[in-house]
Amino acid sequence: MRVPLLDLKLQYAPLKAEILTAIEQVVDSQHLVLGPQVEKLETDIASYTGAKHAIGVSSGTDAQLVLLMALGIGPGDVVVTTPYTFFATAGCVQRLGARIVFADIDPLTYNLSPRALEDVLAKTQGVKAIIPVHLYGCCADMEAICAIAAQHGVPVLEDAAQALGCAHPIGSAGAISEAGWYSFYPTKNLGAFGDAGMVTCREAALASKIRSLRNHGMEPRYYHHSVGGNFRLDAIQAAVLNVKLPHLDGWGAGRRERAAFYRNAFSLAGLDSVLSLPIEPWSDTGIANHHIYNQFVVRAPKRDALRAFLSEAGIGSEIYYPLPLHLQECFKDLGYSRGDFPEAERASMETLALPIFPELQEVQQSYVVEKVQEFYP
Numbered sequence: 001m002r003v004p005l006l007d008l009k010l011q012y013a014p015l016k017a018e019i020l021t022a023i024e025q026v027v028d029s030q031h032l033v034l035g036p037q038v039e040k041l042e043t044d045i046a047s048y049t050g051a052k053h054a055i056g057v058s059s060g061t062d063a064q065l066v067l068l069m070a071l072g073i074g075p076g077d078v079v080v081t082t083p084y085t086f087f088a089t090a091g092c093v094q095r096l097g098a099r100i101v102f103a104d105i106d107p108l109t110y111n112l113s114p115r116a117l118e119d120v121l122a123k124t125q126g127v128k129a130i131i132p133v134h135l136y137g138c139c140a141d142m143e144a145i146c147a148i149a150a151q152h153g154v155p156v157l158e159d160a161a162q163a164l165g166c167a168h169p170i171g172s173a174g175a176i177s178e179a180g181w182y183s184f185y186p187t188k189n190l191g192a193f194g195d196a197g198m199v200t201c202r203e204a205a206l207a208s209k210i211r212s213l214r215n216h217g218m219e220p221r222y223y224h225h226s227v228g229g230n231f232r233l234d235a236i237q238a239a240v241l242n243v244k245l246p247h248l249d250g251w252g253a254g255r256r257e258r259a260a261f262y263r264n265a266f267s268l269a270g271l272d273s274v275l276s277l278p279i280e281p282w283s284d285t286g287i288a289n290h291h292i293y294n295q296f297v298v299r300a301p302k303r304d305a306l307r308a309f310l311s312e313a314g315i316g317s318e319i320y321y322p323l324p325l326h327l328q329e330c331f332k333d334l335g336y337s338r339g340d341f342p343e344a345e346r347a348s349m350e351t352l353a354l355p356i357f358p359e360l361q362e363v364q365q366s367y368v369v370e371k372v373q374e375f376y377p
């Protein structure tokens with residue numbers, strides 16, 4: 001049996017006719033960049049998440065970049081974030097010449113630790129933004145993080161690239177704080193047919209600045225009042241996303257069911273004390289989508305050997321992320337070294353993402369559990 005980490009063909013098959021029709025309509029219209037499909041997506045994402053403003057852009061990375069540009073973040077400013085995330089979260093800060101300061105993660109959720117954040121803020125000057133990441137589709141502790149940020153008068157910007165549709169008691173991921181962003185990279189829960197992203201924010205003035213910057217600060221045509229970039233979203237990507245968005249909650253439910261299946265099967269196999277299974281921090285609030293499992297990540301002893309064993313058995317897995325950001329070559333000038341963020345370092349050595357997607361079959365999940373059991377006799 002083969003169990004891929006993700007199989008996007010299975011999601012595409014039942015939607016193929018509808019998606020091809022939507023693409024054909026865009027092609028026929030020859031309105032290929034921004035336009036009505038992008039506007040519809042912006043309206044629908046805003047109403048789906050409760051965000052006041054949503055601005056479609058070319059990727060999740062560009063969403064963060066244009067937001068930071070619109071906020072005027074640059075040289076002399078400090079941005080605090082987690083070292084255990086996809087590179088873009090910190091890369092965008094560095095690109096703008098601002099200084100990245102990391103704070104360690106919570107070992108259970110892998111998200112920015114409010115306590116670590118507090119410690120860092122107490123000893124850091126010039127902080128202009130705090131960026132929690134809702135990693136794997138599970139919200140960071142936004143109540144605590146926003147309260148700490150408010151004490152310091154610093155805005156919170158949410159990296160919700162992996163978390164569209166994830167609900168927290170105080171709002172929907174990416175629409176809880178001042179601003180946030182989503183990625184529609186194909187592997188995300190709502191994936192385009194290429195790169196695409198969305199910025200969200202509360203303030204109308206900030207939204208209009210972002211809209212302008214995504215198109216070279218151009219208003220009217222060929223008159224530029226600020227230096228932006230080409231961060232425009234293509235109409236074909238928006239058209240695909242418009243077909244897919246109504247299915248997102250159903251897919252989220254499918255992911256959650258599969259997570260519950262793993263949880264049950266691993267515990268029946270006695271593996272819940274060997275692996276650390278993902279926790280669901282707000283499960284007692286009755287909120288349905290408090291974790292939307294963009295990834296199902298376990299901590300596993302002898303992780304690399306387990307991964308090789310699973311691969312041999314035809315099971316896909318992935319390490320998100322093998323080297324925390326403070327140890328990345330390109331950030332060596334930040335002056336961090338091994339040991340600075342022990343939880344992020346431990347997570348990078350111990351975690352493994354197992355296959356999870358709405359079309360994954362029980363028989364495939366049982367096979368994954370069986371093979372994991374075989375590895376830990």
Ligand SMILES: Cc1ncc(COP(=O)(O)O)c(C=O)c1O
Pocket residue numbers: 059060061062085086088089133159161162182183184185195196197
């Ligand atoms: C946490 C996180 N932030 C930012 C991004 C960047 O998004 P994109 O790939 O759409 O540029 C990603 C995408 O992988 C991500 O996972």
